[in-house]
């Protein structure tokens with residue numbers, strides 16, 4: 361039985377909580393909700409019909425609670441800051457952890473700290489495929505890859521708030537036609553578009569690393585979905601995958617597919633004896 365806690369009660373956290381509450385994920389109980397915005401956790405609690413959960417907005421209160429002690433799986437669906445602040449501690453406290461804000465793990469030191477604590481604490485760290493596809497294939501061919509390129513195309517509104525625009529003094533409403541606004545390494549893309557390119561991070565971790573994975577960001581006012589194209593080449597051949605993701609309800613930066621991926625990952629965590637895919 362998985363006893364789940366959710367950190368971050370926005371677009372992803374809400375739908376995962378509802379899926380657990382609705383028994384769409386079997387053998388799983390929801391124990392706690394944590395959000396630095398207490399209203400977010402409270403409003404989500406109001407939508408649950410079967411689960412009895414406790415809400416927290418202070419991490420010390422959370423980790424001293426019975427609900428935390430009872431839980432064995434935590435879903436992070438909050439922010440890169442939350443990963444930096446809480447991930448290591450959660451693993452040290454013996455919790456299995458699913459991280460959605462994978463962009464935080466572009467920091468090699470943080471990733472190796474987390475990996476080092478897995479064996480020590482006998483815990484599991486899972487990075488869901490999220491808003492893309494093909495991570496299984498990228499992992500399989502990682503030793504024979506010559507190049508990996510991610511082309512992310514979004515409506516400028518879905519890129520709003522990215523540090524890139526302020527840094528380069530670009531006004532979003534000045535983009536009136538399809539424009540390539542950025543090209544660089546995964547490491548640099550994540551600094552410039554932290555809320556938008558978690559996919560660059562997971563792709564780099566699975567494949568060629570942060571410095572050798574290339575990212576192109578295209579702003580297109582005519583599209584209303586989030587498009588990710590992955591082009592990888594090597595002696596295995598060529599992989600070319602394009603996803604046209606509908607946006608999540610409540611957060612246009614997040615793809616609906618990322619929510620479904622989070623739900624499926626929680627589901628797989630309670631069925632460790634059967635796995636489909638590499």
Ligand SMILES: NC(=O)c1ccc[n+]([C@@H]2O[C@H](COP(=O)([O-])OP(=O)(O)OC[C@H]3O[C@@H](n4cnc5c(N)ncnc54)[C@H](O)[C@@H]3O)[C@@H](O)[C@H]2O)c1
Pocket residue numbers: 367368369370371372373394395396397400437438439440441442445460461462488489490491492554555556558559608610611613614615618
């Ligand atoms: N891996 C992927 O493919 C993928 C896809 C989409 C989104 N994401 C990432 O997943 C995360 C959640 O996405 P979302 O669309 O649900 O976001 P959201 O903005 O809808 O919700 C995030 C919630 O987390 C809370 N929060 C923020 N920082 C926190 C902290 N330090 N501690 C506790 N709570 C905190 C916010 O108050 C908010 O309620 C984001 O970091 C996003 O970039 C990853």
